[in-house]
Amino acid sequence: MNSIISQEPVNSVSGIGPRAVSALKRLGITTIWDLILHFPTGYQDRSQITPIAELSREGEYAVIRGTISRTAINGTGKNSIFNIFLSDSTGTLRISIFHFKPYQLQQITQEQEICVYGKISFFNGQPQMTNPEFFNSHENQHSFTPVYGLTHGIKMTAMRKYIDSALAMLNSDNLAELIPENLITEHSGYTLRQCFQKIHHPDISESLLKLAEFRSIFCKRIILEELTAHQLSLIKLREMNNRNNGLAISPIPKLMNKFVKSLPFKPTGAQLRVTDEIIHDLGQNIPMNRLVQGDVGAGKTLVAAMAALTVVGNGYQAAIMAPTEILAEQHAEKISKMFESLNIKTATLLGKYKAAQKKTQLKLIESGEAGIIIGTHAIFQDAVHYANLKLIVIDEQHRFGVDQRLKLRSKAEKDGITPHVLAMTATPIPRTLAQTMYADMKVSVLDELPPGRTPIKTFMLSTEHKNKLLPRIMENCQKHLQVYWVCCLVNESDTLEECQDTENARDYLQTNLPDLKIDIVHGQMKAAEKEAAMIKFKKGETDILVATSVIEVGVDVPNAFLIVIENAERYGLAQLHQLRGRVGRGKIESYCCLLCSDSISPAGIERMEVLKESSDGFYIAEKDLEIRGPGDLMGTRQTGEMIFKAANLFRDQDLLEQAATIASSIHSNYPEHETDLLKRWYPDGETASQA
Incomplete structure (x- = not known):
């Protein structure tokens, strides 16, 4: 291999x-x-066998071992049910299998001893299971x-x-x-x-809580290596940046003043301050590498536009990259409108464009006629040739890994000049954490919201009382307002019984609100399907959008007045704040409903109270680090859109300092390990950086 x-x-x-x-x-x-x-x-936990007579609780999961006493098939065709009667010394359990295959009939024989695992239900006082999982009764437990x-x-x-x-x-x-044992004494031994x-197969003696929170020594060992690789990549980027030549771009005060006066609103002090920091960096002959953090609605798009204006005003090009096509289109619409009075041409590149449309945009880019280019990662494909690209803006940069940032630099370098890079994120990160995670970048903070933003009223509700929301949803949707309904699971889970999933949530809403149009979107859908669902919602063709946290960073839907977050206790505060930011985008009164289980922990209640009391993303992020308790089991891993495969930026902050120390030692003393670590965790980025 x-x-x-x-x-x-x-x-x-x-x-x-x-x-x-x-x-x-x-x-x-x-x-x-x-x-x-x-x-x-x-x-x-399949180590505990439950006698059939002791099954008493509807909905509990259990392992039953017994002997097949008889089988029977009820019904015909697609509606037939294969019934298996499993007996032990205490009683008999009926197992019903729907949509069974012929081979299953051949595998089941009378007097055969088997084990099954599944959810218990009762019919006429007798226990039964539907479509359980079968396994060999002699398997190691x-x-x-x-x-x-x-x-x-x-x-x-x-x-x-x-x-x-x-x-x-x-x-x-x-x-x-690849990490010398003397550097990881705390997590060595395995x-x-x-x-x-x-x-993947923890011993029965292991703590399920530690495993669920990724706090076991085994998880920490893998997480530590990934964070070390990340720190090594930052060292590499920092060294590359110091070696590279950048083009000093002069400020153009008159053009900037003209642009600001043309806006229908006045930029905030924070926007002007951060823009000045960016323009100062652009004026240096070392490539800019700056991260702009801005809370939801802080106006990062305007900052990106003013940075691009400085570059385009000097006769060069700027590229703005967004993680999804719908966000890229949203940026293109806003920025084109901003620059309309200045006669600055934009080009847009999306993966869904047909050949003729793409060809037209490529010509605008290659000729230099288009000063600003907006799109997804498609703007850095091999077919794209820039006339004089000098600024790359990466929106929601946490969705693009280090390897992709290396690729961007490699693609855009020309005549020995490396373009300036401006990264933006709507995920507030405490400054100390940002300095560790983005050690290769300068950090600017947009800590002021534009005036006129509608405050979002946040309230907590028990999951058992969610029916109370239905009349209000119906009333407002009839007025053409819209709702986000967020779940932490895509499909029903055997081990997270209390967690609502998108499929069941959609069925629940459709059953109770049959006159409303309900759609679904989650991270396991194809990109085109997700985009289509989001576009329909944006156009107002959908009343309720049932989704996972894939909509955490999404489009502006001014008519969305309510976001309902099921199992809110399972999310981190920072993520809940991001989700809440999907509403309150217009002038209508907006709400965020935190649906929580009755078994929510005291730490979970404390987190919900912080969210109810504050709308300051940076304060919330700090509190998230202070009081985060169990939960966030699914986190952002389900979206498939995080840069880390095992690590979590907030959860694993206690390992960051150690990872930085290890990375520094490896960089200085074990160069062969540095190369192999980067190849293991960032195979594409390592290749790109060597190209």
């Missing part, structure tokens, strides 16, 4: 064919490395059984088999220990291979 495991395609794993490759890609899994980093979302996030086309049994096969392929050649094995 290739020693760079992060470049080894997932179809190298036994049993993974073309269909599975396509399905896994929807989960962001394309390599063996991605597959073993697809950590469980929960675990099943000394470890928890993992539960994974799935997508259409992959069943749980298949995912477990794929990951186990991948784990079996690991060895000292393809998963070498090889990286053993850590992966323990995460």
Whole structure:
């Protein structure tokens, strides 16, 4: 096997064919490395066998071991049900299998001993299970059984088999220990291979709480390596930046004043201050590398426009890259309108453009006629040739990894001149954390909101009382207002029974509000499907959009008056604040409803109270770090759009300093390990930087 495991395609794993490759890609899994980093979302304890007579609670999950006493098929055709009667010394359990396959009939024989795991229900006082999971009664029960996030086309049994096969392929050649043991004394004692094995199959003695919070020693060991690789990449970027030549771009006060006067509003003091910081950087012959943090609605687009104006006014080009096509279109619409009076031409490049439309835009870019180019990552494809690109603006930069930032620099370099880079994020990060995570960048903060923003009223409601929301939703949707309904799961989970999923939420809303148009969007959908759903919602063709946190950074929908967040206690404060920012985009009174379980912890209640009391993203981010408790089990991993595969910027702050120290030592004393670590975690970025 290739020693760079992060470049080894997932179809190298036994049993993974073309269909599975396509399905896994929807989960962001394309390599063996991605597959073993697809950590469980929960675990099943199958070590405890429950006697059938002791089953008493509706909805509980249990393991039953018994002997098949008889079978029967009820009904015909697609509506037929295969019933299995499983008996132990205390009673009999009926198991109903819907949509069964012929081979299942052949596998089930009378007097056969089997084990099943599933949800218990009762009919006429008798216990039953529907479509449980079967497993061999003699299987080793000394470890928890993992539960994974799935997508259409992959069943749980298949995912477990794929990951186990991948784990079996690991060895000292393809998963070498790249951090010297003397640098990680606290997290040593286990090889990286053993850590992966323990995460996917933890011993029954392990703490489920620690595993769920990614705080086990095995998780920390892998997270520490990823953070170390990240710090090494920052060292690399910083050294590259110091070696590179930039073009000093002069300020143009008259043009800037003309532009500001043409705006229908007055920029905030924070916008003007941050713009001055950017213009100062642009005037240096060292490439700018600045991060602008701005809370939801702080006006980052205007800052990007003023930076671009300085560059275009000097006869050069600026490119603005957004993570999604709908956001790119939104930027293009706003910025084109801003520059209309100055006769500055823009070009837009999106993956969905047809050949003729794309060709027209490419000509505008190559000729230099278009001063500002806006799009997704499509603006840096091989077919795009810039006349004189000198500024790259990356919106929502946390959605683009270090490897992509390296690619951008490589693509845009020309005649020995490296373009200036301005990154922007709406995720407030405490300054001390930002300095560690983005050590290669200068940081500016937009800490002032434009006047006129409608305050969002935030309230907490028990999940059991969510029916109270329905009349208000119906009344307002009849007035052409709209609602976001956010869930932390895509599909129903066996291990997170209290968590609402998008499928069931949509069914619940459609049943109770049959006259409203309801759509769904989540991270496991194809990009085109997500875009289509968001566009329909933006156009007002959908009343309620049921979604996962994939809409955390989304489009402006001024008519959205309410966002309902189910299982709010499972999110971090910073993420809840981002989600809340989807409403209050217009002048209508807006609300955020935090639906919480009755079993919410005291720390969870404290977090909800912070959100109810404050709309300051930076204050909320600081409090998030102070009081975050259990929860955030799903976090942003489900969206598939975070730059880290195992680490979490907020959760793992206690490891950042150690990672920085280790990275510095490796950079100075173990250069061969530095190269291999970067290849393991950032295979594309390493290649790009060497190109």
